[in-house]
Amino acid sequence: MTKRYGEKVVVDDLAFTVRPGCVTGFLGPNGAGKSTTMRMMLGLDRPTSGHVLIDGRPYAQLKEPLRHIGALLDAKAMHGGRSAYQNLRCLALSNRIPESRVEEVLHEVGLNPVARKRPKGFSLGMGQRLGIAAALLGDPEIVLLDEPVNGLDPEGIHWIRTLMRRLASQGRTVFVSSHLMSEMALTADHLVVIGRGRLLADTSMEDFIDRNSRSSVRIRTPEPEKLRDVLSAVGITAAETGSGAFEVAEVPAERLGELALAHGILLHELSPQHASLEEAFIALTGEAAEYRTGPLAATAASGRDGIAPQTQPIGTES
C-alpha cells in the first residue's frame, strides 16, 4: 500500500505478510511510517492505494474485531474520566466479550489494585499496561503493539517480552514496533524494516544481522609480533586492539586457529564477534533516516566496511 499526506509520500508501495507463531518486529527510524502503517492495518487510516487484509478480510469487515486482532497504538487513547475497569468493560460489551475477561486481563497486566482508578492519573507504564490489557481483551489470534515497552520499568519490559513470546508460542501472530534494539533482539524472530515508507528488509533476525554487519574474529596472544608477521605473510590484515589482541575481519576463526597452530603460536583467545541488532539496523537504515544527529549521521551514512548498499529489500529476493 501507499499513503500520501498532500505531496508527502509517507508509506511507499509497501508490501509484506505477518505470519502466525512468531514475533515479527517492525523497525524503522523516526518518521519512517510505522505508526501510519499500523493505523492502516487497523482501518484507522485509509491507504491512498492498496489494502491490508486480516485473515483474508479488511479490518472493517471483521465482526467483533477485538476477537480477531488486539492492538496497542496509543496508550493515552483511553477515556481519562472512566475507571480502568469501566474503559475495558465498554470495549468488552461492544465486542460481545464476557465481562469476566475484564478481571482476567487486569490481573494479567497487574492492574487489579488500580482497577477502579481513572487512567488520567496513571503513570506512563501503567497506561501502557492498560493499553495492553485492552489489546488482550478479546483473546485475539493477532496482536499488534506499537512501542509497547515505552515507559515500562525493567520488570515491565521483561513481562512484555515474556508475554509476546508466550503469545507467539501459542501460535498467535505478534507484530510489534520498537526503537529498543536490545529488547527487540531478545524478542523478535522475524523483522520487517522500513525507511522513508519503503520496505528495506523482510527477513529473519539472524539473516538481518548477518547481512548488515561485518563478521570479525577477536584473537589474543602473548606473542603478538609473531602472529602479526604470520598473518601479514598470508595477506590477512589484523587491527591491533591492545594487550596482544587483534580484530580480524572476514576470515573464519578456524583458518586463524589453524594458522596459529601451524606456526606454533600460543593463543589465549579466538572468538567470533557477533554484531548487535543495533549495529545492523544503523548500517541498513542510516541513509533512510529522516531525522539524524550530526555525529551519528556521519557514521551511519558512511556505513561500515564491507556492507553493500541495498538495492532490493533484504529477504525478498526471488
Ligand SMILES: Nc1ncnc2c1ncn2[C@@H]1O[C@H](COP(=O)(O)OP(=O)(O)OP(=O)(O)O)[C@@H](O)[C@H]1O
Ligand atoms: N495526519 C498526518 N498528516 C500529515 N503527515 C503525517 C500525518 N501522520 C503522520 N504524518 C507524517 O508521516 C511520517 C511518518 O509518521 P509515522 O508516525 O507513521 O512514523 P513512525 O515510523 O511511526 O515514527 P516514530 O518512530 O517517530 O513514531 C512522518 O513524517 C509524519 O510527520
